[in-house]
Amino acid sequence: MARKTDAPSERTRLRRVHERGHFDAASIYAVLDAMPLCHVGYQLDGAPVVTPTMQWREGDHVYWHGSSASRFLRAAEANQACLTVTLWDGMVMARSGFHHSANYRSCMVFGEAEIIKRPGDKEARLKAMFDVWFPGRWDMLRAMNDKELKATTVLRLPLDEASVKIRTGPPVDDEEDYELPIWAGVVPMTTTTGRPIDDPRNHAGLTAPDHAANFKAG
Amino acid sequence: MARKTDAPSERTRLRRVHERGHFDAASIYAVLDAMPLCHVGYQLDGAPVVTPTMQWREGDHVYWHGSSASRFLRAAEANQACLTVTLWDGMVMARSGFHHSANYRSCMVFGEAEIIKRPGDKEARLKAMFDVWFPGRWDMLRAMNDKELKATTVLRLPLDEASVKIRTGPPVDDEEDYELPIWAGVVPMTTTTGRPIDDPRNHAGLTAPDHAANFKAG
Numbered sequence: 149m150a151r152k153t154d155a156p157s158e159r160t161r162l163r164r165v166h167e168r169g170h171f172d173a174a175s176i177y178a179v180l181d182a183m184p185l186c187h188v189g190y191q192l193d194g195a196p197v198v199t200p201t202m203q204w205r206e207g208d209h210v211y212w213h214g215s216s217a218s219r220f221l222r223a224a225e226a227n228q229a230c231l232t233v234t235l236w237d238g239m240v241m242a243r244s245g246f247h248h249s250a251n252y253r254s255c256m257v258f259g260e261a262e263i264i265k266r267p268g269d270k271e272a273r274l275k276a277m278f279d280v281w282f283p284g285r286w287d288m289l290r291a292m293n294d295k296e297l298k299a300t301t302v303l304r305l306p307l308d309e310a311s312v313k314i315r316t317g318p319p320v321d322d323e324e325d326y327e328l329p330i331w332a333g334v335v336p337m338t339t340t341t342g343r344p345i346d347d348p349r350n351h352a353g354l355t356a357p358d359h360a361a362n363f364k365a366g
Numbered sequence: 367m368a369r370k371t372d373a374p375s376e377r378t379r380l381r382r383v384h385e386r387g388h389f390d391a392a393s394i395y396a397v398l399d400a401m402p403l404c405h406v407g408y409q410l411d412g413a414p415v416v417t418p419t420m421q422w423r424e425g426d427h428v429y430w431h432g433s434s435a436s437r438f439l440r441a442a443e444a445n446q447a448c449l450t451v452t453l454w455d456g457m458v459m460a461r462s463g464f465h466h467s468a469n470y471r472s473c474m475v476f477g478e479a480e481i482i483k484r485p486g487d488k489e490a491r492l493k494a495m496f497d498v499w500f501p502g503r504w505d506m507l508r509a510m511n512d513k514e515l516k517a518t519t520v521l522r523l524p525l526d527e528a529s530v531k532i533r534t535g536p537p538v539d540d541e542e543d544y545e546l547p548i549w550a551g552v553v554p555m556t557t558t559t560g561r562p563i564d565d566p567r568n569h570a571g572l573t574a575p576d577h578a579a580n581f582k583a584g
Contacts, residue, residue, distance in 0.1 A: 159411070159413070159415075185454045187407075187416050187418075187450055188416070189405075189407040189414035189415065189448075190414060191409065191413075191414050192377070193377070194409075194446070195377070195409075195446035195448070195476065196407035196408060196414045196415075196416075196446060196447060196448045197407065197414075197448050197474075197476075198405050198407035198414075198448045198449070198450040198474065199474070200450060200452035200454075200470065200472050202468060228412070228413035228414060229414060230407075230414045230415050230416045231416070232405055232417065234403065234405070234418035236403045236418075238560075239581060241500070241562075241578060243507060244507055244508040244509075244510065244514070245492060245496065245507050245510050245514075246510060246514040246517075246518070250420060252418065254418050256416065256417075258415075274463060278463065281457070282459070285459070286463065289460075289461060289462055289463050289548060290461055290546055290548070291462075292462065292464060296462070296463075296464040300464070318563075318566060318567070321567075325508050326567050328508055329569045329572065330506055330507060330508070330572075331565075331568060331572045331573065331575055332564075332565040332567070332568060333562050333563050333564045333565045333568065333574060334562070334563045335559060335560065335562050335563075335578055335581045336559075336560035337557060337558070337559055337583060337584075338557075338558045338560065339555060339556070339557060339558070340556045340557070340558045341553060341554075341555060342456075342553065342555070342556065343554075344459075344551050344552070344553050345551050345553075345554060346549075346551045347536040347537060347549075347550040347552075349536070349539075349544050349550070350549060350551065351547045354547065354548075354549045355549065356549055356551060357549055360459060360549065360551065360553055363457060365555060
């Protein structure tokens with residue numbers, strides 16, 4: 149993916165606060181790779197629908213999956229979609245209401261959703277999903293069967309129409325407001341990964357493998 | 367808001383895994399009140415756009431705001447929108463790839479976005495936003511001026527077309543797969559609120575007020 153400094157399309161162009169915008173591959177990868185949770189927007193019967201799901205990245209595509217029975221995923225094929233990943237890093241508290249803000253890193257990906265059709269390709273993408281989140285786990289699992297593969301839809305968007313927005317740091321107040329004796333600052337927010345919780349039905353003696361103990365997001 | 371046990375509309379009806387669905391006010395309030403971060407879906411030039419922003423609830427409406435210059439917010443007026451709040455509670459790791467899942471609480475609100483037009487109403491809603499997140503802060507701030515009020519757009523959706531989905535607990539595997547000696551369990555994810563960070567330009571001796579020190583989300 150080329151290192152871009154300008155918006156790749158009209159709809160990714162940032163109209164406001166454009167100094168927060170980034171369009172290069174490293175910035176896009178960094179946000180997508182930090183947070184599997186995403187929100188995908190579809191159009192269904194002429195209205196927008198925003199569903200939470202988990203995304204993973206392979207090269208210059210972002211992937212997600214779900215049930216083949218999902219009306220959202222079925223509606224997505226060859227239609228425009230928007231996939232957004234957001235890391236909320238803090239509440240920014242200023243000296244005026246107007247300059248309150250949030251610290252965050254977000255990535256928006258626009259494009260035509262493509263459904264991965266060939267069963268071999270689909271299974272390869274699902275294995276890749278495990279390789280991203282839980283390296284080594286795929287080969288430890290009971291193998292996927294044809295019925296499960298049919299029941300699963302895998303979709304992707306290319307990353308050639310993506311933008312990142314980042315805000316960091318303290319509030320930025322109107323210069324004259326700094327004279328006011330009002331506390332200002334940031335309340336930081338983070339995503340925390342806990343220690344794995346064993347399934348009560350695990351066989352005795354099984355302990356969480358490294359790919360579970362080392363999983364991190366945020 | 368009436369206590370509903372059935373989906374209030376066709377598009378809020380859960381077609382799959384419907385035992386995860388909730389439509390009563392208490393369930394809807396609980397998710398919205400736990401997490402200000404939301405993702406709002408609009409339609410812009412015939413394609414969906416998903417933008418992260420912060421929501422707050424007053425009674426049976428969910429509100430959000432932004433710059434009056436935002437093309438998304440301008441496009442929202444009297445158009446269909448979908449506002450989704452998601453708390454990601456964990457990765458659910460099963461004995462087969464197919465039964466991996468996520469624990470989460472999510473709320474989707476569908477409807478026609480309404481822009482709050484009267485300046486007095488708009489300011490009252492912004493004060494209410496502070497009362498929800500940072501009780502007492504509004505009256506400590508430099509007062510909002512007309513220019514700032516004009517530059518801010520406040521929108522809302524009624525909660526009469528909303529649904530909640532919740533998944534909790536360990537993986538649910540195919541019964542025969544429990545015989546396999548494969549570790550399964552949950553990697554819990556939480557949103558953590560940190561201690562307030564003082565703005566380096568604060569006056570000497572100012573300490574974070576309770577509304578900053580006690581802010582919590584997640």
